[in-house]
Amino acid sequence: MHQGSLETDSEDEIPPAWEERVTFEGKVYYANHETKATQWTHPTTGKKKEVKGELPYGWERKITDEGVVFFIDHVHEKTTYTDPRLAFAEEKKDPIIGFRQKYDGSSTALSVLQGRDLSDQYVIVTGANSGIGYETVRSLSKHGASVVLACRDMVKANDCVKDIQKENPMAKVEAMFLDLAKLSTVKKFAENYLAKDRPLNVLILNAGVFGLPYSKTDDGLETTFQVNHLAQFYLTQLLTELLIKSSPSRVIVVSSESHRFTDLNRNNINTSKLSPSYAQYSDLKAYNLSKICNVAFSMELNRRLRSRNVTSLSLHPGNMMSTSLQRNWWLYRLLFTLVRPFTKSMQQGAATTVLCAASKELEGIGGLYFNNCYRCPASEAACDPVLADKLWTLSENMLEDCLSHAPS
Template identity: 50%
Template sequence: MMSLPDSDSEDELPPGWEERATDDGVVCYVNQQSKTSQWTHPRTGRSKRITGELPLGWEKYYDEQSKRFMFHNKETKQRTNIDPRLAFAVEEPTLNVAQVRQRFDSCSTALQVLHGKDLHGRVALITGANCGIGYETARSLALHGCEIILACRNLASAAEAIERIALERPAARARCRSFALDLGSLRNVQKFVEQIKQSFSHIDYLILNAGVFALPHTKTVDGLETTFQVSHLSHFYLTLQLEALFDHRTRIVVLSSESHRFANLPVENLTLQHLSPPAEKYWSMMAYNNAKLCNVLFAQELAQRWRQRGISVFSLHPGNMVSTQLSRNYWFYRLLFAIVRPFTKSLQQAAATSIYCATANELTGLSGLYFNNCYFCEPSKLSKCAALQQQLWALSERLILELMEPTTI
């Protein structure tokens, strides 16, 4: 590890580093040379937080032109994007997941999680945002001022979703935009990414919500089993292609399921046949379980790879057999979901954990956690296997390189 130059004060930043404060008061340290960021001081290894009210004469406001929060000194007329309290930030204990207090549970709704939050200036990209849990996630964020990118295969359905949101909050219509995204085609994902990069400079919340369930054995245009590609591989590709729009303010939320505990992927010698089996070895429920395990494995490995950039990555279980369109592909599951509907979460409750992972202040600086009912819990032993995480990453990367030649990942 490179040693830092001597300084009269251990709290003094090394050359090329600067302090920034997030909207929720946590201090981030940015290395301008390497373009990396972290939540701990590069010398002391400790974290800081801004506390207290703004100094006398200062006010905070959201600037529509620059799309950021600004600070204005009414006496000196000074305007800056640097929080004047930054110079008085105080050290806080080292981030420890065990110290995070549980504030919500299985009965909490997305709007309860967001109570009192102002998300103006934040941008959320949500896959499958036109219906079900994705729609409730988009709606809840939009009602609190967030700009929403609805990434959907059906643009007509996405337009209807935006209109439903606008009926509740007319101002939200201007903050919601839909883009066509077909997760069954890597080329379409690439086209979608190009459109997003042309339209946005930063993404605060990437919520990988879309998925399929109980499909008969079908293949995508790329020749892969549909459940695997839609639920994992295309989201993997999407995330890596959008990397330039992420920084320390970004949170990536991957919707998995408790079904990941019943997957049967091997710890050693993972192959494409395990992930995208032929018709004679295919069972829709196991395909779903394995895809949900891939979601957790991906989130865990991504958290490790991007930890030094300050990007938080979480995976979660939204709820058991929630009444969404997920079960639409097979009559038996439609019937089963209808029978258990009175005993399962509402869509608002099911969206709560996604919202919590994306916006909760107490999760700043944490990463790689798995959540259920708005609180972290232990994922399966298999999902924590580092060797399997790395095998899935390498296999996913190789698949994309082969399918997208000569395009690079």
């Protein structure tokens, strides 16, 4: 095989001993034959580059039994290890820098989706029988997406399906049972969805509880932590291979600005802090802690799966909106009622979720946190990869412990 580099019209000359190469995914990297080192940035300009699009006419990509990629030019009867698209490599810019803020806190989910055709998208939304979840399903289905409402209350969920189909007879929506307070139903839901033999392009983890008095689930964990984080972490794990198979795909995690108001960090995270006892419990602290778990989990999920074309984003939907979240204590219901005239509608609340789930500008982009339809920094702790990795390991261990003690 001919191993020489193709000539390019690039202004960036490669210094002696360096070679320009490209990964299977199209990312350009540079190899130094003297030091045996590789790097993503051009050794002279510091730029990052990528190749896109199809191979030129007459070219074919092949892979040897050892996994080595090579290219055949059938027109000129040449073979090379060098991707011919390198001749047209483009500078890779941070995609989020070019992300224009078209929408804000007053935008609605339907305005965000204007002009989008989602007829090839398969979506699951947890906690979808009311509030933001319902508006998320309604909006996505209006644009052709096939959506599953993953809900505990099947009466309400089926009523939602009827309402959506009454408004839009073409809507492809269905309800499936999922009770996040029971890990056995999470497994059963995943099995039932996988049995349908359909893709999964977007998984929206929207369900959540707030203001609960202290209680434990049947799995022996504090309820807010299990429902808001651990059960949805488990659901994602069970559906990960399908997400990869359906890629490009996205996981969208609905968190809250409340994630900033917790002392969870890499030094104090442990199982008793995540799932506290009655004596240690505070409903607001438990909620805030579950919300930083949401963001940290989304960041870590993106780090682990982005190379397999699965990305993850987290978001804050809006402040103190009148959803069913506050149903568990009269004081919260009163407070939310008083501020209702000054907060977002459900359509506005669903806008950021829908943007993260369906925006073309966010294709291939993950590991970010959004508020009011735009990227904003998450808390320092939520972005700490050490904390996120520890949370991931603890979550797996807690799941393993619960599942090993579950009745057969």
